[in-house]
Amino acid sequence: MYEQFGGLVDNTTQTVTFKLFIPDGERAPHQYAGGGLPRIRQVYVVGSFQDPNHNKWDLNAPILMNSSDYIDDKDVLQGLLYSYTSGQLPPGFYEYKYLVEFENAPSRLISDPCARYGGTENQNSAFVIGGQTEIVQALKSPRLPYQELIVYELMIDDFTANYKTLDEAPFEAIVRKLDELVDLGINAIEFMPWTAWAYADSPGKDFSWGYNPVQYFSVAYKYVNNGSNETNKLVYLKRLINECHKRGIHVIMDGVFNHADALLPSLGFPYYWLYQDPADSPYVGNFEQAAFFKDLDYANRCTLEYIRDACIYWIDTFKIDGIRLDNTLGIYRPGNRGVGLPKLLSELRGHLSRTGNKNFSCILEHSWDYAAIDVTNKVGATSCWLDNFRSNSMSYLGDRPQGFPQIEPSIMRMLHEGKDFDPGRGPTTYIENHDHRRFALKAGGRQYWYLTQPYVIALFTCAGTPLIYNAQEYGEDNDMPEDGHGRVVPRPLDWNKYATEPSPQIFQLYKKLIKIRKDHPGLTSLNFYPNNWEDGWALPNPQGFGIHRDKNVVVYHRWGEDKHNRLERFYVGLNFSDQTQSVTFEVPDQGPWEDLLTGTMVRANNGLLHVDMASNWGFIYYKKY
Incomplete structure (x- = not known):
């Protein structure tokens, strides 16, 4: 349903139709049980399309939008729809916002919750008239089961910062590195969030990992911005996915569906500020474990449908091959399959089944420990991140060069990562990811990279799906605090240093192990011996294991x-x-x-x-x- 809203462009007529949907908890009570009415008097739209020749907004002459009941394709009343269709517009990139008048509160400029583009400033929404087009094609060969993937976690900003040209969007720049990743042997890329996040200044200056989203249908402006061409935006993401698919690379989207960034009214999550009293918003509220920003309230049907439809938009239009669901502790209610995470995944599986979409991966970032296994099984997810592999390995490796690696009996459970998963499901294992200090740094720096070798061998010979992070295959050892200030800051990869030792040796080790993993499907099974190991056992069993x-x-x-x-x-x-x-x-x-x-x-x-x-x-x- 929500994919039908936003700033929708008809390039044949060169017009845009703005559609803003507000659920009605009074006349359509099935939409939400908690929350109140928006108390909206009327809605206007303003933006640079008002004066396309000069690309200027006219806040003194906002355009009134028509309001009408929104009745879905099943003839069910869902709420109110505010709409307006523009006249013919010249090709270009246009930004806009809704000016909302409330019954008893000052008016607010609010972004579009279903916009397809983020704007250049002030968290504007945007649309494009004209420009090149691209249709995303699915993988040439049948999609592989998740257990057969070698996943590369890619932070778009850091990955491209030092080689991207001024007239090149980051998504364009990534294409130029794909063949190197193919040479490494990976067959999947998990992109850290590309959906539009909140920024207080301008997207060119502000930096984010993307875990503070505001618009779930929108691509972050900076990732599709090419300084020499303002109309080619989403085409760059579509081309990137096509280039991945041509090379047999599965594309996994990192989706942050448990919280949104509210910030100020003009900058934050629109469905929070579209209510006269934001506390009445049915989209926001502590559903389960409160985490960051404003938690989304999955007790309300409208919230689940909004996120479900955003997922379907990326699945159908961009042909992605999987979604990693960030911090699902906030959307999982134990013992209740009718709300939150299990309901979301159930409805996504239904859509995937109806559309013949096979081997689509749904990966949880849940508790990061073994408790996540039971949740993965219960909700029918494909996999979950198990941080025990990384955290235990970090502990064994010690603080180099002063300390000396020392393994403990707990390593046996760590290596048996596939234990307790239902058939067809398994862990995502890693010794490094975006959230933690580099593994090579823990070893003492790149000169001590050889200390990491047994851990890397373990990573590619254990059950589950191995994941490696931005330049891990070259022994990147930049630092990052585990918490507090200085975590979410730019750490551009210096690709020039990877031509010097020990980078080529490290790369060849990863390449060899990835090839072994791909050449031998038996390693993707959950089978492991010895199956059980007590913490007090510090010697091999009688068979030598x-x-x-x-x-x-x-x-x-x-x-x-x-x-x-x-x-x-x-x-x-x-x-x-x-x-x-x-x-x-x-x-x-x-x-x-x-x-x-x-x-x-x-x-x-x-x-x-x-x-x-x-x-x-x-x-x-x-x-x-």
């Missing part, structure tokens, strides 16, 4: 089927110490067994493999049956 704490080594067994239903077995060893370590463990036959890391072939003696592991390294012994 588990942790040897004093040696600082681990051995585990993974298995699964390849694409031809043939069994693949993997025996993985990790040496976190600064010395060569010897291990012995049982295998089912003589072999030969191939170490996928080095190509070395060995045979078992009396059912046992005896292996020496180099320091800060490991092995992946493999055989197909």
Whole structure:
């Protein structure tokens, strides 16, 4: 429903129709149970389209919008619709706002909650007349299950800042790096939020990770801004997705659906300020765990429909392949499948089923710990971020160079990340993401990158979907505080330094492990041995598997089927110490067994493999049956 609202352009007639929907909790009580009436007297629209030749607004002559009942395609009254259609406009980029008069409060200039574009300043809404067009095409080959993806988390600003040209939009610049990412081996990009966020000054100066959204149908202005062409905006995002799809790269959108930024009336979330008393807004309220900004209230049907329709807009129009749902603790009510997260995912799955959209991924950022597994299963999500892999690895790695890596028995549960997931679901694992300090920095800096090797081997040999972050594959080691001031600031990637050592060595390690992961589907299974490990167990079991704490080594067994239903077995060893370590463990036959890391072939003696592991390294012994 909400995709029918906003500033909708007809390029045939070169006109725009503004449609602002307000749900009615009195005449259409199914829309919301909590909240009050907006108390709107009338709505006007103002913007640069009023004087297109000079691109000027005329606040002294606002254009009155018509009001009428909005009845949906099922003949159900939903609320009021304010609308206005312009005359013919010349090609260009136009900004606008609604001027809202209330019964008993000063008028407000408010953005469009369903705008397709963010404006250049003051959190304006915008639309484009003319410009180039692009239709997004789906992936050429069938979409892969999420478990078969290697995901690259990409922060658009930092990724492009140091190589983007002045007459190039960030989305255009990313296209020029796609072949390098393909060479690395990734087959999915998770873009940090591209939807319009709140800014107090201008989008060119303000910086955000995008987790303070205000317009859920809109693209952030700075990501589509090309200084030499004002009409080609959304076309750059559509072309980027097409270029990804041509290369077999799945596109995952980071969606922030639990809260919105209110700021001031003219800058914040429109559906908060469209009510005379913002406390009456049914879209905003503490639904479950309060987090940041203004929480969205999923107890009200209008909120769920607004977010659901925004998701459908990105799915249908931009052919995205998945959504990561940020901080779902705020939209999950335990034991209630009729509201919030489970209801949202249920209705999205219904839409995906009706449209034949297969293997679409819904990834949760929930509690970051093992409790998220149960929620993932209950709500029918594809995956969840499990931060235990990162946080435990950081703890074991220690503070370099003063400390020394020391693994603990808890590593066995960390490595068994697939435990307790229902079939077809699994974790998203990582040792680094946008929220935390760089892993190479924890090791002591790029010169100590070799200390990270066993952790990287673990990342690509465990269950779930591996995720790597902006330039992790080159050992980026810029710092970031874990909390407080200085977290959300620009950290532009210096791509020039990645031609010098140790960057090429690190890149080749990631490339090798990604190839191993992609060549061997058995590694995507949830199978893991030893299945259970007590925290007090610091020595291998009688078969040679588990942790040897004093040696600082681990051995585990993974298995699964390849694409031809043939069994693949993997025996993985990790040496976190600064010395060569010897291990012995049982295998089912003589072999030969191939170490996928080095190509070395060995045979078992009396059912046992005896292996020496180099320091800060490991092995992946493999055989197909």
